[in-house]
Amino acid sequence: MINKMLDRSKKPQPSEEIPFVLPELNRLRLSNGLEVFFIQFDKLPIVQMYMVTKAGSKFDPKGKSGLSQLFTSLLDEGADEYDSLALNEEFEMLGSVLTSFADQEFVFVSLLTLTENLERSVELFGKVITKPRFDITDFNREKDKALVRILQAQDDPAYLASINFEKIIFGDNHPYGFPEIGLNETVSSITLNDVTEFYKNNFLADNSSLVVVGNIDKDILISNLENRLEVWSTGEQKKPGFPKPVLSTNxxxxxxxxxxxxxxxxxxxxxxxxxxxxxxxxxxxxxxxxxxxxxxxxxxxxxxxxxxxxxxxxxxxxxxxxxxxxxxxxxxxxxxxxxxxxxxxxxxxxxxxxxxxxxxxxxxxxxxxxxxxxxxxxxxxxxxxxxxxxxxxxxxxxxxxxxxxxxxxxxxxxxxxxxxxxxxxxxxxxxxxxxxxxxxxxxxxxxxxxxxxxxxx
Missing domain, CATH: 3.30.830.10 (Metalloenzyme, LuxS/M16 peptidase-like)
Incomplete structure (x- = not known):
């Protein structure tokens, strides 16, 4: 019956374009200056949030390239009264996932949680942001892992090509010309005090924004964020000067x-x-x-x-x-x-x-x-x-x-x-x-x- 309805002598016409409509973007600000971008998605009972802070590798002090990456690796290794193992267990019991990573520009802290567990997950998230432990044992372990990654990367032609291409393009004196993971000599020189100072000087509420996508009432979200992030430090970040790269001839x-x-x-x-x-x-x-x-x-x-x-x-x-x-x-x-x-x-x-x-x-x-x-x-x-x-x-x-x-x-x-x-x-x-x-x-x-x-x- 269906075949009788098809005219195979004619080329099928493309279907009409289906309009794609995005939900409203709500731009809010907490009392400590943190800007929040909230987008309500109701398809699933989950919430995804990203804290983004201007603290990427371009802010690594001279001779300390790799500091931002090492700092980021320690953010989810314990907070306030929870050591690394206990914090991980708390998130696992909630079915929530916390990750942290950095690039040349920013540090990102991501939280994925069920809507029903938002309050407790945001409580832990707030501790990670405002009260990271930075234990010496975790620091030594993560530093050793960073040095191993650097050693392994030196055997990877694709990595060598990408990282050295940026060094050539931007020059020796530009922060973009240094590997985000650092060099053996720069990471070896990083101390725990360097990490805590980087946190104090760069990881600031008014230097950050929070993007939240999920199935949650806006007022409930803001109330939870205010309760858990109001103690986050504010201040003026010292921004280094960045030399202007020069175009190279062939x-x-x-x-x-x-x-x-x-x-x-x-x-x-x-x-x-x-x-x-x-x-x-x-x-x-x-x-x-x-x-x-x-x-x-x-x-x-x-x-x-x-x-x-x-x-x-x-x-x-x-x-x-x-x-x-x-x-x-x-x-x-x-x-x-x-x-x-x-x-x-x-x-x-x-x-x-x-x-x-x-x-x-x-x-x-x-x-x-x-x-x-x-x-x-x-x-x-x-x-x-x-x-x-x-x-x-x-x-x-x-x-x-x-x-x-x-x-x-x-x-x-x-x-x-x-x-x-x-x-x-x-x-x-x-x-x-x-x-x-x-x-x-x-x-x-x-x-x-x-x-x-x-x-x-």
Missing amino acids: KIYIIDKEDSPQTEIRIGHLTSNRNNPEFFPKYLVNQILGGQFNSRLNMNLREKNGFTYGINSAFNYNIEASYFYITCAVDTENTFAAVREILDELKRIKKDISADELDFVKTSVIRKFPSTFETYSKAARNYLTIVEYGLPENYLSTYIDNIKAVQLDEVLNAANKYLSDAYLTILLVGDKEKLLSQLKQVDGFEITELDINGNPI
Whole structure:
């Protein structure tokens, strides 16, 4: 019966777009100055919250890189009367999950809890924020683990490529040029007093924001937060000066990993920061170039040439300075053939983007957008973007309309304005002898050899 109703001579038409409506964003402030972003989601009886504090690795004192990471690892290792084991058991009995982590800009403390256990979970959460124990035993253990991670990372070509690419891009004197996890010598020098001073000077209520997504009454939430966070210290954070990175002319850097069967490739340059009126054209041109599976770079290097299992590109946005990069791993013998194809794609996209290509990418981005809210954690991370970059409150609610509004000439302009082929940094981590034998395939680039810490040899 159903088959008789189908006309197979006609191409199926796409269904109408289903409107995607986000719940209201409530922006509140506690008595101690802490800003709260609350979004009510009623699908499940859970609450997800993220405390975000401007205390990332860029605030590590000179000679103490890795301090923010070590501090963060200790935040959930005991609070007030609860040692590490007891605190973990308390959260487990509630079915709640507490995690803490840091990046270059921020420290994040995340709490996932059932709505019915919110009061007790927020009580413990408040103790972690306002009364961390920082026991010497926990400090020594976490410091040893940090040193082991550093040692292990030195054997990872992908890590060496990524961390040293940032060092080259930003320079030796910029905080972004230091590894977030630190170096052996810097982490070895960190004391427990360094951790407690970092907490006092940086982990402050008026230097933080809280994003809460979940099934909870707003007034009940605020009452719980006031009760548990009102004692959190406030104060003025001392912000170090940040030197301005300088664009580099075309250069190739090589880090030797003897007998490595693959080469890790990083290619890129500095770019404008996130709060740019041309953000959406920039975003879409990157999607076309290397931001999704059907991108030009992936179709060329993976599907056509078989050089790599995958390649992607992105704009990496920080607060002080940002950069564009392309990343992949290829067979050693195809390294410079891959580099040549990448450079050709960078030149081609400035001249030729079709309307159909742009429409395809816009449709793909729009259809994927609702899935970024499919879990409470994903939804909270989306709202964190507003907090981190100081974006307008309607950024997410107008996101789809802003994508739709981008025109072809704007994307071509963004390609020419924000994708450079004259100020490229190329970093290769692989077998130096085999790489040097291929250098004739790429002209116009100065070659520099580096050690595993990014220092010229």
